[in-house]
Amino acid sequence: MTNAAPFFNPTRGREITVVGIDGAGKSTLAARLHQALTEAGHETILIGKHSTEVPMDPELSAYVDQLNALVYRRDARIAQACGDHYWLLALAAWYTLQDKLVIQPALAAGTHVILDNAHHKILARYAVNPDVSTSLAEQVFAHLTEPDLVFFLRISARDALARKGEFSSLETGHSGGADEDFIRYQDVVLAKLREHEQRSGWLSMDVTDMDRDAVFKTAADALADRLQLAI
Numbered sequence: 264m265t266n267a268a269p270f271f272n273p274t275r276g277r278e279i280t281v282v283g284i285d286g287a288g289k290s291t292l293a294a295r296l297h298q299a300l301t302e303a304g305h306e307t308i309l310i311g312k313h314s315t316e317v318p319m320d321p322e323l324s325a326y327v328d329q330l331n332a333l334v335y336r337r338d339a340r341i342a343q344a345c346g347d348h349y350w351l352l353a354l355a356a357w358y359t360l361q362d363k364l365v366i367q368p369a370l371a372a373g374t375h376v377i378l379d380n381a382h383h384k385i386l387a388r389y390a391v392n393p394d395v396s397t398s399l400a401e402q403v404f405a406h407l408t409e410p411d412l413v414f415f416l417r418i419s420a421r422d423a424l425a426r427k428g429e430f431s432s433l434e435t436g437h438s439g440g441a442d443e444d445f446i447r448y449q450d451v452v453l454a455k456l457r458e459h460e461q462r463s464g465w466l467s468m469d470v471t472d473m474d475r476d477a478v479f480k481t482a483a484d485a486l487a488d489r490l491q492l493a494i
């Protein structure tokens with residue numbers, strides 16, 4: 264006998280992440296990839312901003328949900344009072360638990376993970392904040408599992424806004440409520456993402472003139488090509 268034991272040594276799952284500015288189409292693509300992989304018979308989970316379920320562990324799920332509420336369901340006065348460093352560390356705590364309790368066990372069990380809302384956009388947001396050191400922000404996320412494939416959906420802020428129609432205060436970096444505030448802020452975030460892209464081997468797509476089907480088709484081809492995942 265060899266030591267091959269396929270039933271006890273499932274192939275590790277793949278982690279696939281979608282990044283881009285607000286309105287680039289991340290959630291749309293992530294949901295399509297999740298659906299297509301599942302329909303093709305691949306065990307796959309979709310993880311987003313409010314995914315708090317730790318499989319078969321209601322107690323940990325409740326704890327992760329409390330952390331999600333703390334980080335994302337916060338009131339503006341509390342956000343302001345606590346300040347940027349606090350929120351950076353709270354976000355790092357959130358991403359740490361999501362990685363350790365949900366993503367890593369899934370990958371180890373052979374389940375693929377589609378991650379919408381990865382931490383890269385947060386890094387870009389903090390990189391444009393002069394009050395927080397960029398290297399500190401990079402360090403608090405450095406231990407997270409490295410995705411096997413990152414799709415970067417590139418679009419200008421003006422075009423993203425035309426798609427979205429409306430935006431939240433967070434999506435202007437709390438800089439104001441006008442369209443120009445969204446555009447100015449998101450274009451700076453986009454420039455930071457593009458710097459990251461140069462260093463990271465992301466699969467970059469200019470989605471300005473692509474409809475959702477074309478984006479999905481390009482992504483599906485890349486999954487087959489780079490990760491040998493057929494959908």
Ligand SMILES: Cc1cn([C@H]2C[C@H](O)[C@@H](COP(=O)(O)OP(=O)(O)O)O2)c(=O)[nH]c1=O
Pocket residue numbers: 283284285286287288289290291292426427473474475
């Ligand atoms: C992908 C896509 C999205 N949209 C719309 C749907 C949503 O209202 C909005 C943002 O899409 P969404 O996928 O939510 O983007 P993100 O997760 O990056 O913020 O744009 C289009 O109009 N055309 C498209 O091709």
